[in-house]
Amino acid sequence: MRFLQTLRREWLANIPTEILSGLLVALALIPEAIGFSIVAGVDPKVGLYASFSIACVTAIVGGRPAMISAATASTAVLMITLVRDHGLQYLFAATVLMGIIQIVAGALRLGLLMKFVSRSVMTGFVNALAILIFMAQLPQFVHVGWETYAMVLAGLAIIYGVPFLTKLVPSALISIIALTAFTIISGLKLRTVGDMGELPSALPVFALPQVPFNLETLRIILPYSLTMAAVGLLESLLTATIVDDMTDTGSNKNRECVGQGVANFITGFFGAMGGCAMIGQSVINVTAGARTRLSTFLAGVFLLFLIVVLGDWVKQIPMAALVAVMIMVSISTFDWSSIVNLRSHPLSSSVVMLATVIIVVATGDLSMGVLTGVVLSGVFFAAKVARLLGIETHRSEDGRAMTYVVTGQVFFASSNSLVDAFDYRDVPSRVTIDVSAAHFWDITAIGALDAIVLKLRRHGAEVDVVGLNEASATMVERFGTHHKPEAAQRPAH
Structure with missing residues (x-):
């Protein structure tokens, strides 16, 4: 009986909304996964397969329903040197070890460390990510005609206007479909998903990483695995806390650590890169009404279906349509009240929030920004208590x-x-x-x-x-x- 109640609550509630949300997220994942693959210096299929695998596995074993995990920029940048110096197979081995480390972290209940992250750090983290998401869209406006700007504005108009007419279908999904149809019919020459990179046409295959199983291999991959595991858990736990707040529900942080580990462990055997939770796609999912694991699982399934079966159609999606969605995500993610609160909140809280934002945006390193915020919070708290x-x-x-x-x-x-x-x-x-x-x-x-x-x-x-x-x-x-x-x-x- 308890199992059935959990199944209904975490998988079968409001199925139509979960399906549409999963489809919307899948569409938004495609250019992101391709882009992160390029950052890491690997073939686009490595990021796309990772997003499929990680999303599906975390949907089953993760601790936060409706949160989206996939290939991410924060982990991709850590792989560049490993891929360049040792090759792709060592990346797969490092991803497997990354998963093992995260599973151990969950078993040691390191998810409880989130209790030491203050609200000011969380606000700074959210605002910094919102800024980074917006900045990531700017290259799409370079060396383009007025048509791109017009399409982005039209996409935003649909996204914000449709909810006044109906909320049965996510407005962002309507925007993508409408702009894609218009682009195909009108013959406009715009950047499309196909311009980002070649989409795979086959399913991922299980295979052991082709590396020597010895201490030398461990010496090479361990530093990368430790760093990727730490950054991945940090971003995943912070994103889980944000989704908790957005949905007014709780989540099991230690289970999330284990879930992320299991996902990365499995992903490494399918020729894919490691990843973690994505705040942008998670916000898209939750904003569209998703609340269960079904949307996360379907995001991965739809992603694979879109690129393998409907790849020829997906290639024609204009990047302007996806840019409009991500700008909406950036606007929704940013905590606008935090600007007003700078005048009323204690100076120490404002300093922590601003320092977190500045470090993350300046370095692009989420872990450095959050660590700076946590240290400053500790210093200010100790000084306050000491007085x-x-x-x-x-x-x-x-x-x-x-x-x-x-x-x-x-x-x-x-x-x-x-x-x-x-x-x-x-x-x-x-x-x-x-x-x-x-x-x-x-x-x-x-x-x-x-x-x-x-x-x-x-x-x-x-x-x-x-x-x-x-x-x-x-x-x-x-x-x-x-x-x-x-x-x-x-x-x-």
């Missing part, structure tokens, strides 16, 4: 005793402030350090407490630390020194 540390002092009437009341969080960023808050010049005979409203997080904090106690003792004070909570007391017991007999018996100076 919350408070120390109050209470001296007895006779001046012989002093009580320090510590409140807040003590860790590496606030430990120096804690040490500096104590007076080591006028030390009374008895000092009490009340930490009942504080928490010690790491060994740096414990080291700071040791330094304070031992320094006060060297000045002749009898020191008591009171109010340690259970977790802090455990840390002190394991890593502290001031409570040990040899420390307590040191002579005063």
Whole structure:
């Protein structure tokens, strides 16, 4: 019964919409896959087969329904040197190893690391990708006539105008069909999908990568596989989180890691390159109304059907029609409210968001941008929490005793402030350090407490630390020194 409920929810809900969404995504995948193949320096069929395989496999074993995974630019750029220096077969072997690494990452539950990516980083990631998607369309406007511009504008008019008339069929799909029909009938000379590269005419074939199975091969492919696995998981998990937000549903991030790994592992045996989730195509799919795994699976199936069976028709699709769709995706993906929020959000959040956007757009490296954002978020958070540390002092009437009341969080960023808050010049005979409203997080904090106690003792004070909570007391017991007999018996100076 539970299996049937899951089947209906994840595969059989709103089937007509899922079918149309899958077809739309398949059409949008074709020029992307060809383009990424060219970037990697391989035959177009390598990217097209990858998009088919990865989409179908992740639809079954991935953790995020309705998300589209295929050959991507972020992984393609990492393959250039490997293909150039060692050949295509080593790329297939690296893709297989990439999948194994991602499966291990999922088994180690590394998907939980997404909890450490702040909302500001996510916004920066989304905005940067929207800009990159738009910039990727600009070459289609170079050395072309006014007809291309007119067709793109007409495509955008259809995409944004049709929903006012009907929402039964995705407006982007109507736009592609209408512009293709007009181009064929009118005989306009426009760039077409066929101009991007030769489409394959046969199904992919299972075969082992033709490389020596030895340590030398492992030495060659391991660095590439590790990098591709890390970048692929990062983009996939971030895209999954974005789709979560767009659909108001959750997803299993660890399962997604495993799903991406299984997909890449299988893909390497079918003469294809590695890939990951695609935010642009995922946005197309979700915007068209898709919510289940069926649309993702059909995107892969339709892609293979279109290029193998209907290749002669697909070649005639004008690039202007697909450019209009991707511009729509860029506009839909960009978080426009983030511009307005720059005036109201904390400065640190805005800096993190803008830094993520700038690094990603400037380098084209998603991992560098996200890593920069995560590091800045951590630094700003640590600085903010460190400022919350408070120390109050209470001296007895006779001046012989002093009580320090510590409140807040003590860790590496606030430990120096804690040490500096104590007076080591006028030390009374008895000092009490009340930490009942504080928490010690790491060994740096414990080291700071040791330094304070031992320094006060060297000045002749009898020191008591009171109010340690259970977790802090455990840390002190394991890593502290001031409570040990040899420390307590040191002579005063």
